[in-house]
Amino acid sequence: MVSTLPDADLVAAIERAYRDSYPRFLRLAVAMTGDVDRGRDAVQEAFARALRSRSDLHRLESLHAWLWRTLVNVCRVEQRHPVTRLEEIGEPEQNGHAEEWPEVRAAIAALPERQRLVLFLRHYADLDYQNIGEVVGIERGTVAATLHAAHRKVRDAITEVKR
């Protein structure tokens, strides 16, 4: 099936999404790839890919979920060529909490992929449950349960560290 949306409208909508939400796309990409530079590259590549395959989009209402999904897919490819582990994300701050981070990072890294992705989409992309479900391809209720499970594991990790 080929999109019947005017091409100029599609391009404009994709550009608007890029300009309006770039920091959120970048944050998700950085979280998924574990590196700022790779995250930037992933965002650029995802939108380039979106432009190239824009004829696959059938409803403008689906644009945002489609863009996020494209970015997630690009990041997944990036993850297959890891140069930086999740444990290496970020830089220690000088606030006395740096010693907590390895365990928490490890806990997040150890989450099942779906839980980690839902956690990232909720917190870094700031998507609501409905949109997360569209990106990941799961029901809204499943998003809530998945996120709850992810939160519990992160809490447990923090509790363990604080003991």
Added chain:
Amino acid sequence: MNDDDIRALLDRLVVAPDDEVGDWEDVLERSAPRSRAPEPRRRRRPGRPRWGLLLIGAAVVAAALVLTVTSPWRGGPTALDRAAAAVLVPTPGQILYESITIRPSTSGARGGVTHVHVWIDGAPPHRFRVTFDGPRPADVGGTLGGVTGLSYAGSHDVLDPVAFASPISQSDLDPAAFIKNALASGRAKLDGTTKVGGRPVLRIRVSSRDGGRLVPIALYFVDAHTYRPVRAAILPTPRLDPNRLGFPLSSFAFPQGGFFLDLSRVNRRYPFVGDFVEYRYLAATAANRKLANIRAMHPHAPIV
């Protein structure tokens, strides 16, 4: 711990610049049909671009110091040579001050605008200080010949000792040596005239030898009449190890990792542009001397 707590924690785990603006032109370029096999994408190394920007700033400073001349300059290698020879370090009665605005070029994808300030005291012990603004500001100072310096941590109002990779020499701070070397080996050349902001300027191309060939690494633009620095563009060097290109201030390495030094962290794909807001010698008054003295600027900050 509620969702907000977890959000706060996750925010701390991922450092992504929230003020960054994407480069749509780059997206368009990437999305264009390719007429030939694309070159393998060179993976950029993880890094902290702000440090890279600071180093770029240093290179820009180099341009300013070298290309500010006081005698007539009629072009050609001889004139360039004279220009380099005419460059003076600040005398004991002077403080060199520079203010530079650095930004990615219009085709670049990285970072926002950074303002760099440099003070060099011409009097012994030749204190210097470099700052740049932004969400993670830096304020570093030391003295020529020293292997250690101080870095001001504003969040705690303390001065952190920092160790440089080697003693800071005059040439580390006086980029004249950098350009003089470039001139001596034929690496700096007049490259024509152009306009910057409607202002006639001379363009100077500086190259660096790598693997037996000369590779352009920077373009400097100086006012065609006064020879004052107007702009410097640091060119991408995707196929070279930027750490080996000989940029000034490259000895400013801290053992704990890339501060000024790590040029490999500098964006390798896009040129950066530095515009000179101010470039002048200040009288060596007590107030101006203080500007080059990091301890004097933060008198209540303990050294930890």
